[in-house]
Amino acid sequence: MKKKIVLVGNGMAGVNCIEQLLKLAPNSYEITIFGKEPHPNYNRILLSSVLAGDADMKDIVINDWSWYKDNNITLHTGHTVNKIDTERKIVSTDLGITVSYDELILATGSLPFMLPLPGADKEGVIAFRDIADCETMMETAKKYRKAVVIGGGLLGLEAARGLLNLNMEVSVVHINEYLMNLQLDRTASSMLQQELEQQGMKFLLKKNSETILGKKRVTGLRFTDGSEVDADLIVMAVGIRPNMALAKNSGIEINRGIVVNDFLETNAPHVYSIGECTEHRGVAYGLVAPLYEQGAVLAKRLAGVNTEGYQGSVVSTKLKVSGVDVFSAGEYADKPGTRAVRVQDDFEGIYKKVVIRDGKVIGAVLFGDISDGSRLFAMIRNGEDVTGKEKTVLLGDGGGKTKSGVDLVADMSADEIVCGCNGVSKGAIVQAIQEKGCSSVNDIKACTKASASCGGCKPLVADVLTYVLGADGVKTVKEGICGCTTLGRDEVVEAIRTMQLSTTKEVMNVLEWSNTEGCSKCRPALNYYLGMVWPEEHEDERESRFVNERNHANIQKDGTYSVVPRMYGGVTTPKDLKKIAEIAEKYEVPLVKVTGGQRIDLLGVKKEDLPGMWADLDMPSGYAYGKSLRTVKTCVGSTFCRFGTQDAIGMGIQLEKKFERLNTPAKVKMAVSGCPRNCAEATIKDFGVVAIDGGWELHVGGNGGTKLRGTDLLCKVKTEEEVLEWSGAYLQYYRETGKYNERTAEWLERVGLETIKTTLASSEDRAAFNTRINKALSLLKDPWKEIIEEGTLRQTFSPMEEQSAASIMK
Numbered sequence: 062m063k064k065k066i067v068l069v070g071n072g073m074a075g076v077n078c079i080e081q082l083l084k085l086a087p088n089s090y091e092i093t094i095f096g097k098e099p100h101p102n103y104n105r106i107l108l109s110s111v112l113a114g115d116a117d118m119k120d121i122v123i124n125d126w127s128w129y130k131d132n133n134i135t136l137h138t139g140h141t142v143n144k145i146d147t148e149r150k151i152v153s154t155d156l157g158i159t160v161s162y163d164e165l166i167l168a169t170g171s172l173p174f175m176l177p178l179p180g181a182d183k184e185g186v187i188a189f190r191d192i193a194d195c196e197t198m199m200e201t202a203k204k205y206r207k208a209v210v211i212g213g214g215l216l217g218l219e220a221a222r223g224l225l226n227l228n229m230e231v232s233v234v235h236i237n238e239y240l241m242n243l244q245l246d247r248t249a250s251s252m253l254q255q256e257l258e259q260q261g262m263k264f265l266l267k268k269n270s271e272t273i274l275g276k277k278r279v280t281g282l283r284f285t286d287g288s289e290v291d292a293d294l295i296v297m298a299v300g301i302r303p304n305m306a307l308a309k310n311s312g313i314e315i316n317r318g319i320v321v322n323d324f325l326e327t328n329a330p331h332v333y334s335i336g337e338c339t340e341h342r343g344v345a346y347g348l349v350a351p352l353y354e355q356g357a358v359l360a361k362r363l364a365g366v367n368t369e370g371y372q373g374s375v376v377s378t379k380l381k382v383s384g385v386d387v388f389s390a391g392e393y394a395d396k397p398g399t400r401a402v403r404v405q406d407d408f409e410g411i412y413k414k415v416v417i418r419d420g421k422v423i424g425a426v427l428f429g430d431i432s433d434g435s436r437l438f439a440m441i442r443n444g445e446d447v448t449g450k451e452k453t454v455l456l457g458d459g460g461g462k463t464k465s466g467v468d469l470v471a472d473m474s475a476d477e478i479v480c481g482c483n484g485v486s487k488g489a490i491v492q493a494i495q496e497k498g499c500s501s502v503n504d505i506k507a508c509t510k511a512s513a514s515c516g517g518c519k520p521l522v523a524d525v526l527t528y529v530l531g532a533d534g535v536k537t538v539k540e541g542i543c544g545c546t547t548l549g550r551d552e553v554v555e556a557i558r559t560m561q562l563s564t565t566k567e568v569m570n571v572l573e574w575s576n577t578e579g580c581s582k583c584r585p586a587l588n589y590y591l592g593m594v595w596p597e598e599h600e601d602e603r604e605s606r607f608v609n610e611r612n613h614a615n616i617q618k619d620g621t622y623s624v625v626p627r628m629y630g631g632v633t634t635p636k637d638l639k640k641i642a643e644i645a646e647k648y649e650v651p652l653v654k655v656t657g658g659q660r661i662d663l664l665g666v667k668k669e670d671l672p673g674m675w676a677d678l679d680m681p682s683g684y685a686y687g688k689s690l691r692t693v694k695t696c697v698g699s700t701f702c703r704f705g706t707q708d709a710i711g712m713g714i715q716l717e718k719k720f721e722r723l724n725t726p727a728k729v730k731m732a733v734s735g736c737p738r739n740c741a742e743a744t745i746k747d748f749g750v751v752a753i754d755g756g757w758e759l760h761v762g763g764n765g766g767t768k769l770r771g772t773d774l775l776c777k778v779k780t781e782e783e784v785l786e787w788s789g790a791y792l793q794y795y796r797e798t799g800k801y802n803e804r805t806a807e808w809l810e811r812v813g814l815e816t817i818k819t820t821l822a823s824s825e826d827r828a829a830f831n832t833r834i835n836k837a838l839s840l841l842k843d844p845w846k847e848i849i850e851e852g853t854l855r856q857t858f859s860p861m862e863e864q865s866a867a868s869i870m871k
């Protein structure tokens with residue numbers, strides 16, 4: 062007769078252990094699983110991606126209902142096991158079921174720590190732990206605007222990013238003076254803060270929460286220093302506590318967690334504990350990789366396979382916030398007896414620190430470029446001795462003194478975990494390569510799920526591929542444009558052309574998107590590609606655009622908008638200035654500001670006032686919100702300046718009139734200077750024109766934002782017509798080959814200046830590019846005018862509409 066095994070906790074650690082056990086001893090046990098949540102086993106890690114709009118609830122299920130059936134597992138969801146009789150070997154649940162066991166696994170996970178503040182029981186105060194919390198946040202974002210996240214750790218920041226994507230204003234309250242203080246040093250933390258502030262997050266540091274304000278529902282949070290912040294939603298993310306109530310009630314030894322030995326045995330015979338509820342050698346872990354390692358040991362033990370036991374884990378973390386690369390592993394803090402190698406590049410926003418003690422790498426922090434993460438992590442885990450070559454660990458030596466990623470893979474045992482998020486070992490990846498013919502990171506992802514969650518293990522997966530197949534055997538596959546597809550930008554655009562696909566829905570269906578609704582990354586990208594390929598046929602999909610582009614104005618931190626009318630070349634008239642002044646008074650605009658692009662910005666406009674204000678202005682939209690031509694900055698040039706050799710203003714106005722409204726992969730800024738003194742700063746623009754004696758220099762690929770880049774010289778031309786011809790060809794080439802959201806500076810570096818020069822060298826090719834761009838330009842209408850004239854569009858400017866459109870498109 063089969064022995065009976067019972068698992069309490071249908072979460073990541075417990076079910077993974079059962080999966081391992083089924084592989085090692087398929088027919089040895091009759092299995093029963095109890096889970097408090099009403100769902101089959103799902104990937105809790107990916108709740109952050111669901112909240113951010115990058116994955117769908119259905120994508121995060123690890124084992125669906127049929128998996129339990131196919132493996133003859135009896136599953137009781139919605140049941141809380143509340144008693145274990147360790148003498149009679151029976152468990153019972155709150156709903157009255159009792160089941161006997163021969164072996165019992167406790168994998169009850171953790172409970173989020175809720176600060177015991179007065180008012181913490183109010184409506185709108187939640188944790189971020191499970192599907193229910195995630196759904197509450199998504200629902201709340203449809204009705205409310207202000208979110209406060211307490212806790213600036215991994216969970217708090219991922220929650221905050223998700224809430225921003227849901228169109229909420231987000232303030233993160235942190236007790237410490239710097240973010241992710243448990244994972245980062247101050248330098249990395251302040252770089253992280255800067256990046257997140259640019260994404261729109263606000264921070265309240267060194268703040269100790271005192272009282273949650275509001276009647277039935279939360280309205281704010283007061284701190285011990287007396288200050289307050291408004292809140293319609295408070296998410297507590299201040300750490301977790303092992304869930305050991307069941308063990309405690311049943312007389313099983315607990316301390317910080319349920320106490321186990323190296324074989325995951327508790328003090329009660331035949332009762333084991335794994336996962337976040339467990340304390341092993343004094344440590345309770347809060348990341349999945351160690352929990353999977355515990356499960357693997359326990360599965361072996363239960364299957365009668367020899368094992369040395371669980372020895373504890375070194376952990377690494379990666380923040381799952383798009384656009385931010387942060388990695389931390391081991392002991393990252395400076396302490397007596399440690400020394401560190403640091404590299405900091407403020408231009409590229411990169412920081413790397415490796416901590417060394419007694420000749421061994423014991424910790425690392427990486428920001429901006431985390432490609433060394435898995436190599437350093439392997440060194441930390443292997444206790445690699447780097448005495449005498451400490452600097453080469455980070456800086457490289459060109460002579461191969463330190464081990465490469467592939468060498469480190471060679472040293473790994475088959476059981477070692479490569480992908481922490483999905484519990485995939487080196488052995489499983491090697492097997493997928495050898496038995497299933499996988500030859501790229503994407504193949505491995507499809508076969509084993511390795512690299513499918515946070516993506517932090519991609520470099521290590523690539524090293525395993527190289528280790529098995531050699532460098533020539535590995536297929537380098539372009540990144541999918543988002544998590545919904547493995548197809549890259551070029552493949553998608555090619556399919557749109559050749560298969561004549563005309564809507565985002567059609568693209569997603571025909572190209573078999575894993576998430577049929579798409580996500581906040583692919584929907585606007587597809588809308589752009591479709592418009593670029595089919596300028597006449599494609600109808601712009603408003604719902605696929607981000608909030609600023611839907612509303613043709615920039616949303617501000619208080620939910621109002623900013624209005625910037627077009628002012629060609631930065632030139633205005635007394636009449637227009639008077640009109641703008643009167644309108645600013647009429648709509649009680651709190652701030653009128655001259656922008657860096659030489660225009661006038663009316664800030665603090667209510668959404669419902671936008672169409673009225675546009676009608677009164679009777680000026681074209683300045684597209685200050687769009688992936689489009691923003692401004693053409695000009696100096697006064699030969700019109701007034703003593704040094705000017707050409708008419709910079711006239712040239713700038715011609716360029717702005719020609720390219721206004723053009724949809725581009727990312728925003729485009731231009732400038733024209735009337736002489737090489739370059740007062741219009743043309744050499745940090747996407748397209749800069751600088752007058753020289755007898756003509757113009759055309760400069761390309763500049764960027765003045767976070768990643769400052771000076772332009773490269775494209776060519777010199779003689780006439781204004783040539784400036785227009787070259788700029789048209791250049792912009793259309795960028796439109797046709799740029800990835801959505803890729804600025805010209807990044808595009809130029811990817812494609813290469815020489816390729817661009819060669820492509821645009823012939824006048825016939827330039828003429829063809831110009832024909833296509835002129836076609837696209839001829840079809841564009843001013844959006845403000847359209848909205849004023851079109852009743853149904855105008856109606857969408859009521860405050861209620863924005864709430865319902867909040868969806869995933871920030």
Ligand SMILES: Cc1cc2nc3c(=O)[nH]c(=O)nc-3n(C[C@H](O)[C@H](O)[C@H](O)COP(=O)(O)OP(=O)(O)OC[C@H]3O[C@@H](n4cnc5c(N)ncnc54)[C@H](O)[C@@H]3O)c2cc1C
Pocket residue numbers: 069070071072073074075095096097098105106107108109140141142143168169170171189190191216219304307335336337338346347348349350352379381481482515
């Ligand atoms: C939003 C979010 C993002 C995360 N991101 C990452 C990440 O990027 N990387 C990483 O490594 N980790 C991450 N984590 C942590 C990771 O999800 C946890 O470490 C992991 O889920 C813990 O697994 P577990 O099985 O121990 O516990 P859980 O997954 O919590 O499973 C325990 C289950 O047991 C059930 N249960 C408890 N008591 C009983 C009972 N008495 N009877 C029946 N059922 C019971 C619970 O309801 C729960 O479903 C994240 C966590 C969250 C919330």
Ligand SMILES: NC(=O)c1ccc[n+]([C@@H]2O[C@H](COP(=O)([O-])OP(=O)(O)OC[C@H]3O[C@@H](n4cnc5c(N)ncnc54)[C@H](O)[C@@H]3O)[C@@H](O)[C@H]2O)c1
Pocket residue numbers: 176211212213214215216217219234235236237240241242243268269270298299300301346347348378379380381
């Ligand atoms: N990417 C990832 O690996 C990832 C993502 C999400 C969650 N997780 C895991 O989930 C668990 C929960 O995450 P977490 O971020 O809540 O835990 P945590 O313990 O890592 O961080 C909690 C943070 O809250 C701060 N804090 C504590 N009390 C506070 C207070 N009163 N006010 C303001 N701030 C306060 C702490 O300084 C700390 O930085 C952890 O085990 C974490 O590792 C991991």
Ligand code: SF4
Pocket residue numbers: 696697698699702703704705706709734735736737738739740741
């Ligand atoms: S760039 Fe030359 S022409 Fe233009 S304002 Fe400066 S000095 Fe005058």
Ligand code: FES
Pocket residue numbers: 479480481482483511512513514515516517518519
């Ligand atoms: S470690 Fe996160 S996806 Fe592999």
